[in-house]
Amino acid sequence: MFFKLAWRSLMQRKGSVSLAVLSVAISLILVLGIEQLRSHTKNSFGRTISGVDLIVGAPTGQLNLLLYSIFHIGSASNHISWESYRKLSNLSQVDWAIPLSLGDSHLGYRVVGTSTGFLDHYQYGNKRPLELSTGQNFIDTFSVILGAEVARELNYRLDDTLILAHGLVGTRFTEHGENPFIVSGILKPTGTPVDRALYVSLVGLEAVHGVNVEHDDLVPTNITAFLLGLKSPMATFQVQREINEYSKEPLLAILPGIAISELWQILGGIERVLFFVSALVVFAALLGLCILLLSTMRERRSEIVLLRTIGSGPLFLFLLIQAEALLVLLLGVVLATSGLILGGWLVEPILIDKFGVYLDGIVIGEHTIVLLVLVLVSTLIVAAFPAISACRQSLGYSDLLR
Secondary structure, eight states: OHHHHHHHHHTTTHHHHHHHHHHHHHHHHHHHHHHHHHHHHHHHOOOSSSSSOOEEEEESHHHHHHHHHHHHOSOOOSSOOOOOOOOHHHHEEEEEEEEEEEEETTEEEEEEEEEHHHHHHHHHHHTTOOEEEESSSSOOOOEEOOOOOHHHTTTTTOOOOOEEESSSOOOTTTTTTOOOOOEEEOOOSSSGGGGEEEEEHHHHHHTTTTTOOTTTOOOOESSEEEEEEESGGGGGHHHHOOOOOSSSOOEEEEOOOHHHHHHHHHHHHHHHHHHHHHHHHHHHHHHHHHHHHHTTTTTHHHHHHHHTTTTHHHHHHHHHHHHHHHHHHHHHHHHHHHHHHHHHHHHHHHHHHOOHHHHHSOOOOOHHHHHHHHHHHHHHHHHHHHHHHHHHHHHHHHHOOO
């Protein structure tokens, strides 16, 4: 009964109520949109690398190792000898290994020296393998495979030639112009740092630094890091301990999932700031709803008198105003949800392309439920002020009716 009467009452003030609903909807789109973006970003962040049991590099801390080997941020403090890589990659528990050699660049993008196993074993997302949109794996020594963003931004096609540069900021004085590379393949977009790098063979990387590549047994002197996939996850900690205690040279083996979780915790302050800003926006919208309901109290004198005449008490009027506020909130939630679905459909290609964030529908997680409960409680609290005002008016009119 309350909601039926409240709905009819709202329909008498369609103009002002529509503005209130729109205000609430916009604030909810903002707060829920930020929460959804936070959730999807966290999920995409965690799916940067999949199926890799251990990342091995110089002992510079697990975050630094994760950043330069997977996210291509920063540099390694030391290298790993090829001999150590070969010995550890041949452990009985190891299924496959991917060597990584960093240090060169091309027009601001990282160059990664690796093996043909990179395309065979590297995975992202929910164990999704890398795929070529065109071309093939390393054809010869001077083949280069481009990440999707590199190919798009630099407008490269198959069989185009390019020149690598030594260091992260290349100049014409550091370019290896005597050994140009030919594009042999372009990867499909992944929404991960893979899209922002170029991949060459370890032999090719040695060649641009002046090593004679005519020898069939050519191997690099050292590499920057390597990835390991184990035959059984049960052996992860055993292999990790064996690598960390390796006597030939100091090494560090980390679990990528734990390192990514630690990195995300460092970014937790940004989450709290976004949450605070969203809460302020919702509070402003609900305050506007309160002002709207208060401003209509004088206009509704005749309505209140009529309700008192037919025997409605102050409690009835209090609950009626609360029901009106809840209906406005419900309409705002419906409008906000529709806006989020439509907005997600429109911006998803941009988020994937520019930021590597995948939207897998609306996620109703713990944070989202807490937000909705807080909004509901805040609405009831804010609506209490005009509801109390209506009760006071009803008491004044009851004296006049005697």
